[in-house]
Amino acid sequence: MPEDEPGLVRAAQAGDRAALQELMARYVPLVYGLVGRAVSRPADVDDVTQEVLLALVSGLPGLEHPAGFRSWLVAVTTQHIDDHFRRQATEPLLTAAPSEPFQSFEDLAVLRLDLQGQERHLVRAGQWLDQEHRALLALWWEESAGRITRAEIAAALEVGEAHTAVRLQRMREQLEQCRVAVAALEREPLCSGLSAVVEGWRGETNPLWRKRITKHVRTCVVCLREAEEQLPIARLIAGLQVLPLPAALVAALVRKGVLAPEAEPIAAAALLPDEPEVGAWATVKWAGRVATVAGAAAVLLFVSGFLYDVSQPPTIRAEKPVGTAALSASLASPTPSPATSPSAVPAAARSNAAATSKSTATSKSTAPSKARTDGCAREDIPDRTWPAWTMPNSGENLPDQQRYTVRDNGTVLDEITCLTWQRETPSQRYTFAAAQKYCSKLTLADANWTLPTRVQLTSIVDTTRSGPAINPKAFPDTPVSFFWTSSPWATPHDPAYAWIVNFYEGLASNAADQSGEFAVRCVQSPKGSGTVQYEVSGQQVKDPMTGLTWQRGTSEEMPSSEAEAYCAGLDGGKWRLPGVQELATLVDESLVGPAINREAFPSTPARGWYWAANRAAAEQNSRWALNYDDGYTNYRNLKTGVVRCVR
Structure with missing residues (x-):
């Protein structure tokens, strides 16, 4: 508010x-x-x-x-x-007059906003929902767009938030079915099997025809092709505004x-x-x-929710920053405001700022410092870029599991990254510029706060949870909504866009107009600049900032069920499937198609889903994946992907 x-x-x-x-x-x-x-x-x-x-x-x-x-x-x-x-x-049902130009709110949206492709399919899918689910879609749509909160939805429905989450999940499952059905119905030419199913259909969007059409679509190879590259609904809604x-x-x-x-x-x-x-x-x-x-x-x-035309070949940008301002905001926490007292900057950050990095960075030690009671020492971390720390993981059988210390001063220390977080979420929503200003003026715990980068905010996503996807003891009452990051999107656009993270499920999306209003959680961290100096040796690449060593190449396409075995079978079992948060550390936000260092990882496809070890909390049969098209994440409707192993 x-x-x-x-x-x-x-x-x-x-x-x-x-x-x-x-x-x-x-x-x-x-x-x-x-x-x-x-x-x-x-x-x-x-x-x-x-x-x-x-x-x-x-x-x-x-x-x-x-x-x-x-x-x-x-x-x-x-x-x-x-x-x-x-x-x-x-009341008796009144049919629309034949001359009536618009038959639904969705028709108006498609026409007035000139919707095409997946946005069009999503909007039209709403027409097929049961009446109860239409009302729930209306509420969830506004929540996903950042205009209301989950608590407000629960209050309107007069049920608890847990029950609200269950009802919304059922609605979303039906919406996904309808979305695939709409895509199949708009396919040209229509699948021969579906053509036979809809013979005699006059265009009514009722439960009977939904059942008939979705029953065919679920088992039809031709119709399911329309769903293979579908973007997450929340990602589309973030762009499809009012x-x-x-x-x-x-x-x-x-x-x-x-x-x-x-x-x-x-x-x-x-x-x-x-x-x-x-x-x-x-x-x-x-x-x-x-x-x-x-x-x-x-x-x-x-x-438009699409920030570029995904039907066209991606724009290949030069292997250099888009601009000084964009790189500074994207690769580092912004420099504290001039009004911030130098004494408020942690000693570790000042020592890092004075350090001179070499052309090839050395990997950091993770040994705790005896001089710090909270176990974090940053003196040996070069002042180069983010993440200059081990990425925490939140999935089963992954190392460096998330660990937090809740402090009495209203902050939370991440014991893996040594980043300090604002514990409580401010109730107000902010534009991109206002969010940065809010953090820079935050006086909590000696100030020196900034809006987190995409990778920093990704580090506190808990993929084992949903609604919200974050540790509830460390960060209580986190709203189930999108949060701003300080990372702008690589491709110039008017209006400008920036990355946001949805803490309903942990989805990372770039589809946020910087004039939109979203939630904020600030971070304290040393500043950084520059690019990662990867160390390439044969077919492996070491990232000295995170301490991870990556498979340089990319596997063949495979279903998610084969991904873990593929990595376990490499080089005598020394490799493993990475977590989705670890995959995010390789994203180069100054590039798209692919958004990764192309010298270090030359075979990365411009578009392609990389399987992660994490299961989706909302759908345990689904596996998280990251797309280096620009670095967004997803877990829904993914049939095949590729693998890059890590150790």
């Missing part, structure tokens, strides 16, 4: 009309998104959205805790959606005083074109018209 929001709520409760309209403008997109994905039919979506907003306005004076406004809003919206479903069950508000709805809210127009009156005809336009350009023009309403600019977020 923004810092000024409780004050804004109190002002609105006291009768400040401008404060009320500003508060409503902030949350109209959230309400519209929740209602739209649950209710679907555009006319009903508009009606229920207005009902919710009017209920919020009338009920606001009775809200006892202004800081709980958003949680209350989500609960009120969920209640009105349930009321709509109950009314619908007692649909701009319909002009008619905006005009109705202005007339009712819920939203404030700008200087000139709002006319629906001025906001929505007479004839629907197709394509991204139409979306831009339409969205620009809606933006004439005060506060509506908040809904104009980027419209």
Whole structure:
């Protein structure tokens, strides 16, 4: 929640009309998104959205805790959606007129955002869900996008968070089935077997046809090909933001005083074109018209979850940093603010900063220092780059398992990396720039805090858990949401993107517009710069910073069930399958396609899943994998992958 929001709520409760309209403008997109994905039919979506907003306005004076406004809003919206479903069950079903141009909220999203490929399949899959699951999808979608929390979902459903997680998981399983079915239905030409199944189908999205279609798709080799390269749903949702508000709805809210127009009156005809336009350009023009309403600019977020066209050959970038600023933010913790006192910097960090590194770094000793009661010594670690430490692991039968010491001063020491973490998660969400500023000004435990890099934040993911995927004793009450990293994405893009990590399951994604708002957890660490100086010897590569030695080449394609045996059979059993967090240490964030040092690892495919030893906590039959396309991770719908062993 923004810092000024409780004050804004109190002002609105006291009768400040401008404060009320500003508060409503902030949350109209959230309400519209929740209602739209649950209710679907555009006319009903508009009606229920207005009902919710009017209920919020009338009920606001009775809200006892202004800081709980958003949680209350989500609960009120969920209640009105349930009321709509109950009314619908007692009313005769009305079929859409043949001339009706849009049949669902999803149709509007596909048209207005010009969705293609996997984004299109995901949005259309929502139409196939059971009614109960549609409402759950609406809530989970907003959580995945970072706009509400798991606790707020549980409160709206009036159940505990554990029960909420179970219900959401069931919804996601059905959504995955529907997603594959939609992809198969849009395949050209249609599979002959599926063609026979859908003979006589008129396009209805009901449970009977879902059952028939998914039954075929699950066992059809041709149809399943459409699912082989599917990205994780959460990764797509992070990019697929809200649909701009319909002009008619905006005009109705202005007339009712819920939203404030700008200087000139709002006319629906001025906001929505007479004839629907197709394509991204139409979306831009339409969205620009809606933006004439005060506060509506908040809904104009980027419209594509894909940061580059995965159907085209990847961009091969030069083996050098994208730029000084990008490299500094990506490869190192940012330098402390000039306002930070030098005395606040740990002695180990100052000694590292004074060290001069050689062209080939030496591997660090992991022996604890007798001078430090917490067991961490960093004096022998060169001030070169991240990670200049052993990567902690969180899967079974892996070395260097995560270990933490909880301190009385509100911090947590990672005993493997010697990084110090902020224990509590701030309740507020931040933009990328605001997150960096928040950490730089954090005064907890002698200051010197920074926003963690992608690899630093990855180090505290606990792959043996989900909802949240983090040690609950060391980091209690961690929200099940995306967290910012300081690592920007390699490929220049307008707007700029950065890496985020989802602590529901541990997914690392780059699909975050830097203007979006996500959670933050700050870190204390020595600074670093430069690139890893790998030591290549024959067909193995040593990383002196982590102490790991890697197989230089890449295996043939294989199912996950064969990956561990492949490594165990190399060189008399001296090799093993790496953890997904260990694989992440090889990612070079200044590159894409592949995002890895190509001199040290020349055979790395531009796109290809590398199996990890970790099982997915949410789906124990699935194995985590990392794709060096740019370094994102996944565990769902992966059939085959390749292997790079480690020791």
